[in-house]
Amino acid sequence: MLTAELGVTRATAGAVAAELESLGLITVDPHPTAPVGSQGRPSHRLAVDPDGPVVLAVQVHSDGFRAALVGLGGRIVATAPGCGTVDADPARVLGEVVATGAELLRETGRRCVGAGFAVPSAVAEPEGTALNPLHLAWEAGAPVRDIFQRCLDEAGIPGPSGRPPVTAFTGNDLNLAALAEHRHGAGRGARHLLVVGTGHRGVGGALVLDGRLHTGSSGLALEVGHLTVDPEGRPCHCGSRGCLDIETDPAALLTAAGRAAGPESSLLEQAGELIRAEYDSDQAVRDATGLLIDRLGLGLAGLVNILNPDRIVLAGLHRVLVETDGERLRGVVADRSLWGRSGSVPILPGTLAHNSLVGAAELAWQPVLDDPLGVLG
Amino acid sequence: MLTAELGVTRATAGAVAAELESLGLITVDPHPTAPVGSQGRPSHRLAVDPDGPVVLAVQVHSDGFRAALVGLGGRIVATAPGCGTVDADPARVLGEVVATGAELLRETGRRCVGAGFAVPSAVAEPEGTALNPLHLAWEAGAPVRDIFQRCLDEAGIPGPSGRPPVTAFTGNDLNLAALAEHRHGAGRGARHLLVVGTGHRGVGGALVLDGRLHTGSSGLALEVGHLTVDPEGRPCHCGSRGCLDIETDPAALLTAAGRAAGPESSLLEQAGELIRAEYDSDQAVRDATGLLIDRLGLGLAGLVNILNPDRIVLAGLHRVLVETDGERLRGVVADRSLWGRSGSVPILPGTLAHNSLVGAAELAWQPVLDDPLGVLG
């Protein structure tokens, strides 16, 4: 098989494949219909077992939640949205989310080997507390990992080895989106991947180094929102002015284009829709978009100078910006980074839907990837 | 021995110790004079062999160079300064430097197992080219690693296994200083160490993650000089204004204190001496120092928000600043970082003399540390 050419002999590869097959993670087809090579005995075809175990991935936002079962390789097996208000008690909300996930597991009859929660807030490590879950009206510092774990325990979801309950993992949603983009999206193959993006308010960042999320010493790295991108810009609550946070988020676009902002929980959609629908026809929208691109470019250039990534992927409104005029954005970044070479880093739009969910699943899959036999079987 | 308690059995530890002793890297004293434990058979005392092999570490600055032989553990065994002008031909300069190193090796009769060169310039990886060796009047993009390697070959310095010549390593001088501080100085034990410091002009940064230098995808990371620390500051050649580079370097201190700047190649000493000699007596010096501390604090806070290190070590003039009023600096950083927790990162002055040299040696030692028997023996 071709996979033998990643530094391992055929014998070892066969042993590993047999082990993974016995654990139900992959399927081995000894007689593939379409042989890859031209001559010789055809390779066995390895594929993720579509009926294999899954992890439970959940996400919460200000007006609802979503639970999904995700197989190895990031494939969403089943998903269930939950609408309605998210109240101020994280235990009640997560209890409902986990109940939805448990229902999905019952319906599909899948075995669950882990659970991940994409939190719309900075998450402090190693405690797993949400430092600013402001959009959710949760208290700052809520121990979301422990709460999530408790909900899983109470829901009685059996863990990989039958008895012990599944392990809870949590992470910031943009960090997890970055992980997903690195594994299965626009960031595939990058060694130093920088992801920057917006939600409805503010700007977040994430960094994937050699395939692993870099969250700093206490989970608080890549708070990129307060880079200065306009010395004469509006004052920011951080004490400075012209921060990336307030100059390049959806509200900034609407302001620059002279449009009234709608409800807080749909600013992203509103701004994205504005560009898509009126960029070609409305000069004010074009100007506003260009302004945001220039400022985003300044911020990215600052990050390039510090992090020197080999790829940048943009999410949220920033994804729309690079899709609208990528040349302009790349030009600003190249002009304002110190070395032309590091400034010529590819800047791509994100490609994954539900990337935070897939990233949360990746987090929960990680122990299995690190040591399949130790977690299962 | 106590070292057996780092995840390895006594049997393995003994085997490793015997191997390292046979390679001449360490000495084993079975009857230490001062036993560490109180009861039982005393541990053998392991120590770096003071007569063991060395690496050649060299450094070049605008008015001279320095060569040193450095043993395992960062101990400088022999050193030789070289004064005089550094001309525009890197091959000639490095030839002279290497000749000085070869002379040291002859005098001491040491075996040389590698060579490292601390370059006062950004170094592009993996080519090993110096992008802005401006203070040296070398051309931008000079292939300093290849030149260094060629000089070593021509000097006929025998390599670890006798025949093949020693391998050349190069790195930016502040990056190497950071590595040295992490291994043997104020950064020991930090998992995410940020180092920031000045030379005579400008500001540099370096990051050591889990014991390894993080230089980005092409060696150009941690170019921290163009973070905005004063929106109303002086314009910078980068196109912005109020950059860390021009607001916190030695020239900035002299300007702020109303002193005339001396020759370019002694700005650091002049500024440091000014603070040490007149901070207590001269209000203008106190004000200028405080101004630089505030601006440095702003820059560090920006870096803390992005990198979330667990320790910061300052070098050059910044080291003097933290020694002079560390409380003020730490206060600014805590105030301006987003999370009080990540803002409370310890900020320490560097402790090593010749830290760039030691870091260059560390780079050259790395292959031996990774695989002693593969390189030697």
Place this chain on the structure above:
DNA sequence: CGCATTTTGTTTAGTGTCGGCACAAAGAGA
């Protein structure tokens, strides 16, 4: 001084991983 105790170095046997190698198997092409 002799002996038990404690702690550590060393030897030996056992285990698990992985590469090398030979052979078998499964196709393509003549």
Place this chain on the structure above:
DNA sequence: TCTCTTTGTGCCGACACTAAACAAAATGCG
């Protein structure tokens, strides 16, 4: 059908490490 090519698989050995038993070097006590 035979040969060639390519890949899966079983077997052996090298290697690294652990566990356990044993030997050695100190302390403390009678």
